Amino acid sequence: MGVHRFEMMPTVMKARAGQVAQGMTRIVKRAHGAVSSAVIRATPVDEGVARSNWVGNLNGPFRGVIPAYSPGHKLGLGETANATAAIGQNKAVALGFLAGKNMAIHTSNSVRYMGKLNAGGHSSQAPVAGFIDLAVQTGVVSVKGMTVLRR
DSSP: OHHHHHHHHHHHHHHHHHHHHHHHHHHHHHHHHHHHHHHHHHSOOSSSHHHHTOEEEESSOOOOOOOOSSOOSSOOTTOOHHHHHHHHHHHHHHHTOOBTTBSOEEEEOOOTTHHHHHHSSSBTTBOSSOHHHHHHHHHHHHTTTOOSSOO
């Protein structure tokens, strides 16, 4: 009988590893969704380029700069077309994420002036500094209480 228990161990370990991967996938996707949505919505908007350039990518950051999805002038923080498109792009990337297969989901922004926008005061729509850090905090809160293994 002890032999049978030992032989079953790899099966139990494989099942548990699969459960861990599923739990990590859930947590990473939830955190990514919260951070990407928060940072996109908080990004100051003039012509839509900065907001559109929050690009999701698996296993490494996207390094390019894309044009605004819906360009304009003096669009303001309430602008939704670029936000909706950027959030949709990030969600589409997140759908392909699987813990154990992928290392991470990145949401990056390579516009040259992002640091100034985040520092605040550079834009009338962003008088307060640190909207990127606030978005990350939103992601942390979104996964609070989640567990890798369900009971």
